Amino acid sequence: MRDYIFPPLFLPFFLLIVLFPFLLLMFFLATSQVFQVVFGLDRDQALTVFLLILMGSLVNIPLYEREGRTIVREYNFFGIIYHVKERSRITLAVNLGGCVFPAILAIKLLFELPLIPWAISFVISSAVIYLYARPVRGVGIAVPMLIPPVFSVIMSFLVLSSFGYPVTLLPKFAYSTGVLAALFGADILHLKDIERIGSGVVSIGGAGTFDGIFLTGVFSVVFSFLIV
Numbered sequence: 001m002r003d004y005i006f007p008p009l010f011l012p013f014f015l016l017i018v019l020f021p022f023l024l025l026m027f028f029l030a031t032s033q034v035f036q037v038v039f040g041l042d043r044d045q046a047l048t049v050f051l052l053i054l055m056g057s058l059v060n061i062p063l064y065e066r067e068g069r070t071i072v073r074e075y076n077f078f079g080i081i082y083h084v085k086e087r088s089r090i091t092l093a094v095n096l097g098g099c100v101f102p103a104i105l106a107i108k109l110l111f112e113l114p115l116i117p118w119a120i121s122f123v124i125s126s127a128v129i130y131l132y133a134r135p136v137r138g139v140g141i142a143v144p145m146l147i148p149p150v151f152s153v154i155m156s157f158l159v160l161s162s163f164g165y166p167v168t169l170l171p172k173f174a175y176s177t178g179v180l181a182a183l184f185g186a187d188i189l190h191l192k193d194i195e196r197i198g199s200g201v202v203s204i205g206g207a208g209t210f211d212g213i214f215l216t217g218v219f220s221v222v223f224s225f226l227i228v
Contacts (some may be wrong), residue, residue: 103183125155129147149215152220171224
């Protein structure tokens, strides 16, 4: 029987043409549903928000520039080797779609949530995310993908339950906690380590819509559905 079970002839091509668009479509539908449930939007409004985030992921807004580490470059000129010291430049920026838009949406939710329980959940989640976040040269601040959303949902559920609030608040609570805790714990608190990432442009949310901040918000809501 195993002789009759084999992958398609061009498996990479199959994954690219069939599987990847399917997964992308499922992600799009899940994200659209998140915006509808959490923010009370209709389908067209949710689609508009998603497209704004998608287009905003192409825009990085520079905040400030500073000098980085001294780099020694080696130049070979007709067999004579020269060592030249150069001061690298680091530009800190924020990504419009991967950081600014999700943060605005998360802050907007704060007007609908109990602030003291939210503050407790936010502080603890930020501390945990900070401990797991690591600056990676040439990449940015790396955090295990599921740590921010899973811990944000758990903390949100425990805090809401402890204060006696209805669990129906969990999707909004988890989205706001997850996004702002990921932004604060992973990125803002690690600004002191910016030189360890390397020279060039270091953008918060710079991986666009697939950055940790945006995905933390989406996955936090998806995971909260499992509890609600």
